[in-house]
Amino acid sequence: MSDYTVKIQPEKVEAINALKADFEGVDNFIFTDYRGLTVEQITELRSKLRETGASYKVVKNRFAKIALEELEKPEVGDMLVGPTAVVISGEEAGAAAKELFAFAKDAPVEIKGGIIGGDVFDNKEMEAYSKLPSKTELIAKLMGTMNAPVQNLVYILNAVPEKFVRTLKAYADSKED
Incomplete structure (x- = not known):
């Protein structure tokens, strides 16, 4: 058996590292198909x-997959x-997500997931997620609910x-008459 090593070109390694830097520390990604969008729309x-x-x-699929794997993000499949x-x-x-789905109503962008x-x-779960109230809205509703009894x-x-004051005033007025 011969040793088989894969040599990755330095510019590809740099591109993957740049994606890793963008993805690092982030837990929220939405994948779209941008076919049909003009430069102005993008x-x-x-x-x-x-x-x-x-x-x-815009990402190269293979590079994005490698970057996500190296950062131990979940498998995104197809x-x-x-x-x-x-x-x-x-x-x-x-x-x-709300902004993306609102934009997708008027533009040919497909949300993959x-x-x-x-x-x-x-896709369907992302659409449902986009319709949920934001964290700030939920906190405001909770604070309103907590504030009402107070x-x-x-x-x-x-x-x-x-x-009591009105009763005393009425009593005082009746004594004056």
């Missing part, structure tokens, strides 16, 4: 995603088939002295 999508704290990067671009989102992937928090989602208690506690 630029517009990148701009909209940047507002949500995400980035949009999401890395055909022309692929990746939405790389930080902590709040919901906003990026994604990785959210280490879990693999297919507001009611304050109202009731203020109403008792006010009613």
